[in-house]
Each structure stands twice: as C-alpha cells, then as structure tokens.
Amino acid sequence: MSQRKASQKVNGQKTQAAKGVKELTAKAADSKTKKATVTDKAAVKRKAAEDQLTKIFEERLSKHHDELRWLYMELYENDSMFAELCDHMYQFYLERNEELKKLDIDREKDKEWYKKNDLLGMMFYIDNFAGNMKGVESKLDYIEQSNVNYIHLMPFLDTPKGRSDGGYAVSDFRKVQEKLGSMEDLDNLTAACHKKGINVCMDFVMNHTSEDHEWAKKARQGNGEYMSRYFFFDNEEIPAQYERTVPQVFPTTAPGNFTWLEEIGHYVMTTFYPYQWDLNYGNPRVFNDMMYHFLYLANRGIDIIRIDAVPYIWKELGTPCRNLKQVHTIVRMMRMISEIICPSVLLLGEVVMEPEKVVPYFGTVEKPECHMLYNVTTMATTWHTVATRNVKLLKRQLDIVNGLPKEYVFLNYLRCHDDIGWGLDYGTLQMEGMEERAHKKYLNDYFQGYAGDSNSRGELYNADPITGDARFCGTTASMCGIEKAGFEQDKKAMDLAVRMDLMLHAYMFMQSGIPVLYSGDEIGQVNDYTYKEDPDKAADSRYIHRGAMNWKLAENRTDPGTVEGKIFQGLKRLEQIRKTEKVFMTKADTWTIDTWDDAVLCIGRYFEGEKLIGLFNFSESDKTAWINEADGEYVEMLSGNRMQPVNVLVPAYGFYYMKKIS
Ligand code: GLC
Secondary structure, three states: OHHHHHOOOOOOOHHHHHHHHHHHHHHHHHHHHOOOOOOOHHHHHHHHHHHHHHHHHHHHHHHHHHHHHHHHHHHHOOHHHHHHHHHHHHHHHHHOOHHHHHHHHHHHHOOOOOOOOOOOEEEEOHHHHHOOHHHHHHOHHHHHHOOOOEEEEOOOEEOOOOOOOOOOOOOEEEEEOHHHOOHHHHHHHHHHHHHOOOEEEEEEOOOEEEOOOHHHHHHHOOOHHHHOOOOEEOOOHHHHHHHHHOOOOEOOOEOOOEEEEHHHOEEEEOOOOOOEEEOOOOOHHHHHHHHHHHHHHHOOOOOEEEEOOHHHOOOOOOOOOOOOHHHHHHHHHHHHHHHHHOOOOEEEEOOOOOHHHHHHHHEOOOOEOOOEEEOHHHHHHHHHHHHHOOOHHHHHHHHHHHOOOOOOEEEEOOOOOOOEOOOOOHHHHHHOOOOHHHHHHHHHHHHHOOOOOOOOOOEEEOOOOOOOOOEEEOOHHHHHOHHHHHHHOOHHHHHHHHHHHHHHHHHHHHOOOEEEEEOOHHHOOOOOHHHHHOOOOOOOHHHHHOOOOOHHHHHHHHOOOOHHHHHHHHHHHHHHHHHHOHHHOOOOEEEEEOOOOOOEEEEEEEEOOEEEEEEEEOOOOOEEEEEEOOOOOEEEOOOOOEOOOEEEEEOOOOEEEEEEOO
16 A cells, blocks of 8 residues: 555655655545545535545654654564554544543643642552442542542553552453453543543553453463564574573562563573563564554543653663663654554653663653653652751752753652662762662562651561562552551540641652652541452562552541541642742742751752742651841742741741742
8 A cells, every 4th residue: 555655664754754654544545435426515514524534544644654654663573563563553533532532632732731840649449449440430529639630540451460560460451351441431431531521541651561451361371473462482592592681670579581481391581570571672563563552542532641661661682671772762653653653642651760760751842751750759858867867868859850851741749659769869868978789678668667756557568588689568648648647546646747747748849740659648648558368469568558449537637636637628728829830830940959968968959039948857857947038038938928038947747838929
C-alpha cells in the first residue's frame, strides 16, 4: 500500500511522507462515506465531519511522521511493520470516542494544563478501596471531598492469583480482573470521573507479561515465533554472562534474572519475579502489539499512563540492562504515538533511579519523552531527614530539583505502593562522615523503631544478605509514629506524630509539581499486618502498606477530636491553599533559604508578584529559623496571623506558610 511506499526511505523525504499520510487517511475516510449520496443532507454533514476528523489526524501524523519513522527504522529496519503501525494508529484514532477526541483538542490548546497548582493525586488498589470498579464510582464524592482530582487505579488487568506481583504480572491487557469488573465498567468509571473533572491514571506494565499470557503459553510450548517475543536460552552460558553485569531487583524474594523452565529445557529472562517474563523489544511484533494495547487502554478514557519499570525495557548483553539508549527511543516513539492518537493523555515514567538517570526521561524541549516523573530521590531524602533531624542533604537535593527547567513536572509523594529504597547522595553524606552501608543500616533500624529516638514502625524489604542492602516498607502514619502512639495510648506522642505527619505533607505541597497521596494516608491509616496470614502475600512486605481503606475510621474525618479528623481536615486546609494560591504553580520560582538550624528547612516560592516562605521543623524540639526576609508584611496562611519572616520560632514538628501581603 501507499503508506508502505512512503515509508520506504529512511531519510523520510517530506513530500513522500506527506503523500503517504494523505493516502492512508483518505482510504479509511473513503470507505466510511461510500454510501453517502449528495442528495442526502445528513450524509453531506457526516462527510464534512469525517473530513475534519481525517484532517486532524493527518496534521498530527505529518508533524511526527518523519521522526517516528526514522526512530522505528533505527530500531527495526522494517518497513511493512511500520506501515502496519500507522494503519493501526489510524484505526485507534477513529475508534476513540467523541468526548475523548474533544478532550484531546482542548488539551492540545492548553498544553500546560497539568502544570498548574490544581492537581492532587491519590493512588489505590480498587479492591482495597471500594471492592470493585462500580464501588470506586460510588466513592467519587469521597474523592472529591479529599480534594483529589486524579486517581491512580493500581493494576487491575487480568493476572493469575498468587502469581500477580500486586497486578504487575499481566496475563491479558484487554481484560479487567473479574472480581474488579469489566472493560465496560472501566469505560463508565472514566466517563463518570471526567464529568467531575477527575483524571484517571493506570499502569501500563510493558517490560514483561505474566507467564500465563497467551504469548508466554505458546512460547512455553516451544513455538519459536512466540519464544522470540521473550529472551530464551537453551543453556546457561548467555544467562551467566548477563548475570555478571545485571543487578538484581528482588535479591531475596526472587534472586537472579533468569528462570529455568524444565518442560522445554530453556532459561527465560525474568528480571522481576520468575512468573514475569521480560519482553523482547528488539522484536518489532512486540513493540507494535504492545502499542496497540497501549492505545486500546488510552481509548478507555485513561488520562495518565504510568509506564511501569520503563528503564528496564531494552536488554543488551554486557550492560546493566537499565536506561539503555534504545529505551529512550521507545519512550520518544510512545510520546509521538500518543500525541497523534490521544494527545490528552500524559505519560508518567516510573524511573526509580538516581537523579542523573531520571531526568533524561523528560527528553528535550524539542523531543520530549515523559510528561511526568516521580521525584524519587527527594522522597527518600525526606525520610533520611526525618531520621537524622538534619535538613542539609534535603536542602541540597531540593536545590538540584529547583535548578531543573520548569517544563519538567515531578510527582511528589511521601510514599507509594512500593518500598522506600535508600537511594541517597552518599558522596555528599560521606563528607559528613556517613558511610553508605552503615547509614542504610541506621535508616532501616530507625524506621523499624529500633533507634532510641524513633517512633516509627514498619518492616524491611528484600534484605540482601550479600550486599547488606535492604529497603523499607510502612505507611506514612506508621513512619511518623501514629501507630506506636496509638498502641501505647500516649496522647502526647500522638500529638507529635500527627504534627509531624501534617508538617511532612505541608512541606511536600511546597514543592513544584503534582502531589500524590496513597489512599488511607489522608486519615492517617497505619500498617496492616494481616498480609502475613495470606500465603499469596506473606513473602512480600510491601503489602504492609497496601492495606484496605478503613471506611469506619474515615467516618471520623469531620471530627477534629480524632486522629483521622485532625489529619483529614489539616490536609484539606493545605490542599485548599495550594489550589487557590498561584504561587504554587509548577512554574513558580522555588528556592531554599539557610536557616542556620540543622532541623529547620526553609523554602521560598515566587510567582507573578506573589511570594511565600515556608518553614518546616523536622525535630521534636522547638527551633528558631535564623532567617531575615524583611521585605514587607507577611501573614501566616493557616492561622491568619501577621508574622515577620525574621528569626522565627518554629514549634516541634511545626510549619508555617508565610505569604507576603505588601
Ligand atoms: C514497578 C512496580 C512494582 C513492581 C515492578 C514490576 O516497579 O511499581 O510494584 O513490582 O514494577 O512490575
């Protein structure tokens, strides 16, 4: 077909490419309008609408066609597969419903829509939050009351029971787990969310499939075509070579990067759990089909697609198999494909790596990749600060993030569904006499509650006996001391724990980007130890902080005499301030100010004449922030009191939002 011809030259000459686009779109439009006669007014109208539709697609495709083709050829050198991709893209575009097409156009006009100060996210497992998808729909009022307008539905696609990795082992990308509902329920849920201005996020688990996926099943039967979609080896030589350079993700719960399949006498690559088989993106069939799944899901009304474990998607012998340049080629192609079919959709990259590895996933201004990334180092450094009562490293980390281009949007969070890995700047800590291994041990001891001044509760995750490394799991509230104070019925300790919980949220909201809460944190829910009784979960301590939403406790949210009420109402106030004050816009200037007290962090924000100074005391003692911002009158926004940002006494685990008023 003509598109194929247009795609024959890697140099992608403009005229030929444009011709190809025209013919491709004309073909589909033609077949739809065949039956229309000129005498039929409705048909004429329809034809005009279809022409308009085609024109939009054509314009978007021609904007990206040459680059998309170039990158595709660089990876695959396969014309007919590229032509197939373009054909399918057009089909997915046609299938996208009217509402979504309208949203696409609106957001194309307002490209910065997600860079303001009005988005607040919440993530949850559907069953834990509300039983099933219909249940979530019935809880939208609660979501609104929580000021949340972006919900991340944790993995809900079909996955084998007991071999699911929290849903991150997908056996069917087009089927919802039966207990949670159906694709139709998802369509209804996203439509209901959109009516209320709530965005919906889902995971696109593209690095691997479950061993129960139909491709994996066929591969296991020895079907070569399907084996080539994964990494199979009939002896241990190559796997052993990989193991020399590839680190382990789950050294304790799933050691090694390969799994031996007795029945076919082959090793298969399994970076994560043995039942999660890594996909081979060197095979264009894998890329194309995964893109079709991606577009199918986008067409269900998903606004934000979280690309799970994205640094891992390209493998090469002799490398760590993380962050390889082909990963960026693929993400860039995904960005272009979504800009052509569903430009209202945002890509959120899950890049849990050191800062210099994270930032490249934004791409460049001319060639962007992800719209948003997790502020993971800041998150880990926040907890380091909690354990040490020393803000130095955090201040440095914030300075690095504040120095990045303002186009970059980070997701800020205190914790998520995964463990906290201690990926800190050990070079800097070493200058303070802190050695990596000893410090990680200190942090893990501290958050388990072993250190004298710790009130935290939680558990280790994947403690590696060889490297001595371990990560940590716990809810925000438990890590702040709410669990311990509740258990000991210690009112004073509870008061401090709640203060700390609110201070951490206030500090998190001061950062540029989009704050995301884990459901339950808004009412201070503590660790859930019942996972130990479930054999499918017992070995994975991440379930300690993925407990079911406690709706009974949530009823207390309006009662300021309760822990739930204090946290819910406290957060509500902060959320209202954040979304009404333009100084919280992502684009605002943000900087840190020295307070000359190790425990107190000071952050400044400035946007279009508005200025805000935030002070955060990370210790259990009252502290003075030795600052001097005497450039006018200030009011503290929570109390409404006049206050000068000059040598401010900040109470234990207290915080201030001081706004300049003149
Ligand atoms: C991501 C998920 C994590 C999962 C892993 C493998 O890191 O956040 O929960 O175990 O991918 O899919």
